[in-house]
Amino acid sequence: MKIKIKKQVLYQVVPLILVFFFLYHNAIAKLISDWSIDPNFSHGFLIPFVALYMVWYKQNEIAQVSCESSKTGLFVIIFGMLVHIAGNIGAELFLMRFSMIITLSGIIIYYYGFKMFRQVLVPVAYLIMMIPIPSILWNKIAFPLQLFSASISSQAISLLGIPIFREGNILHLANTSLEVIDACSGLRSLTSLLALTAAFAFLAPLSTFKKWILFLSAIPIAVAVNVIRLTITGAMAAWISPDTAKGFLHDISGLIIFGAALILVYIVFTVEMKIEKIKG
DSSP, rough: OOOOOOHHHHHHHHHHHHHHHHHHHHHHHHHHHHHHHHHGGGGEEEEEHHHHHHHHHTHHHTTTTTOOOOTTHHHHHHHHHHHHHHHHTOHHHHHHHHHHHHHHHHHHHHHHHHHHHHHHHHHHHHHHGSOOOHHHHHHHHHHEEEHHHHHHHHHHHHHHHHEEETTTTEEEESSSEEOOOOOSSSHHHHHHHHHHHHHHHHHHSSSSSHHHHHTTHHHHHHHHHHHHHHHHHHHHHHHTGGGGGGGHHHHHHHHHHHHHHHHHHHHHHHHHHHHHHHHH
């Protein structure tokens, strides 16, 4: 896509971009650091590049949109910066990071107008996926998931004929006890699967309604495959040895199960495509 940029617009955009990075460089640096050290959000490295690909994917539609600068964008930019300042004063990282998306939205609206912003709304909103969930919210979601996964997997293990007793998020077997910790809650795989499925749904040749179905299907799929993983882990610990529930086999099972989740998402997509063809 060839875009002609007037020099005067370029002279306006470049300083604003520099100011943007000057204002947010600390937040961006800390964000990158969190991606590096927190495996729950390591997928954040990919999100900006996927968002750029989404914009490139829609280049033909974007090229047809007339650019109509809107001064409303200035108010959005100011609001975004105020949110950043408030987050900085309150040491609230999520607000500081989320304000980047608000400010970026204001820049797009100010220079290119609301019609252009509507075209890139999904890629811009997709950037939310790169922001780590606040700990207070993460814990409120993770712990109930731990209990739910432990409950369902204990029932599944019992159906396999293995004696088991569940105490909260701890599974007591005859030869060992397995604790369904935060990393085993399934929330990590859920966040990663949602990020991947969101991009897939955006690119999929489906109606808007079916795109949402595809995207939301990641939630039950992620929960289900995590329960399967816990069930397999418990069965291996009972039938083989407790050591098989730890170390390499435990880690590699996570990758295998996540791959299975991706396959299930693709199956949902295939079914939706077939339904759309039948209706069409």
